[in-house]
Amino acid sequence: MYAARGVLSVHTERGTSIVPANRVAWTPAGFTHYHRAHGHTDMRILFLPPSLARLAPGRPAVFMVSGLAREVLLTLTGPDNYDPAARDHDRAARARLRRVLVDELHEAHEQRLHLPEPHDDRLQAIARILYEQPGDNAPLAELGQRIGASARTLSRLFHNELGMTFYQWRTQLRVFHALVLLADDHDTTYVAHACGWANPSGFIAAFTDIIGTTPGRYRTSHQHRTTP
Incomplete structure (x- = not known):
């Protein structure tokens, strides 16, 4: 989850993680959670296939978002992704971009703004x-x-x-x-x-x-x- 603009909060049983626009939140499968958008928020959500999800942390995490990761997220969640024809045509390119994103998260520092519940x-x-x-x-x-x-x-x-x-x-x-x-x-x-x-x-x-x-x-x- 990424806020291209605004602020997100991601809630789990462990508390609330605050995700402003210079951070990106990762939540693995199997973790009960919900999220809220605050202010004038442009929220982007990207799902990773199991093959890439295994390379990400096995727990919820919040990372600093690099300039490259931001552009990848915006591209993978932009308007073209709602066009089935364009999405199918660019499937290989999208797969490469998702891998780039995971690589960027590996290099990023965790920057958790956490408010325990x-x-x-x-x-x-x-x-x-x-x-x-x-x-x-x-x-x-x-x-x-x-x-x-x-x-x-x-x-x-x-x-x-x-x-x-x-x-x-x-x-x-x-x-x-x-x-x-x-x-x-x-x-x-x-x-x-x-x-x-x-x-x-x-x-x-x-x-x-x-x-x-x-x-x-x-x-x-x-x-x-x-x-x-």
């Missing part, structure tokens, strides 16, 4: 609050008071169940929300405040650290991107 009722209550209001800057102790749990207990649950601190998890959630807002063409300052950052510089640093590019460059690339 909490199972404990107390963590789920915290998650619901922040899903609805990602800009809520309440400390963990205050959020704990709202749901009837101590900050110490919640900190331990985040560490043991999700493998990260509350603040790391909230930052991941906020960056995901920021990707959706940027895909809807909101500017960096608006997105920073909407997602809970007191100033744009803090947002830019956190976003760049996770996504690999600044919010401004990410937004600009969407504005000028054309897709076959």
Whole structure:
């Protein structure tokens, strides 16, 4: 799955993987999952035959998408693929392109923006609050008071169940929300405040650290991107 424009989220029992337009998601056969498109998203889905699927990871993964991989994905999912005559005529060429894509994924680095799904009722209550209001800057102790749990207990649950601190998890959630807002063409300052950052510089640093590019460059690339 690839978002030529916009943002995808891929959900499995392990949690949610966020897939902005500089990443591509791979899900092997046999993994129960569902996906959602956020913002003005141009979603592309490509199925691999078993012979090539065996060469890809045996688990869900998210990779940085190279320029070559992007063009291959766009070609293999473009309008000509809905024309049976053209598709049959170019079958050998399409097979070669799929192999190129798999080779590119072998060379790519996994870049997973993963938001683990909490199972404990107390963590789920915290998650619901922040899903609805990602800009809520309440400390963990205050959020704990709202749901009837101590900050110490919640900190331990985040560490043991999700493998990260509350603040790391909230930052991941906020960056995901920021990707959706940027895909809807909101500017960096608006997105920073909407997602809970007191100033744009803090947002830019956190976003760049996770996504690999600044919010401004990410937004600009969407504005000028054309897709076959």
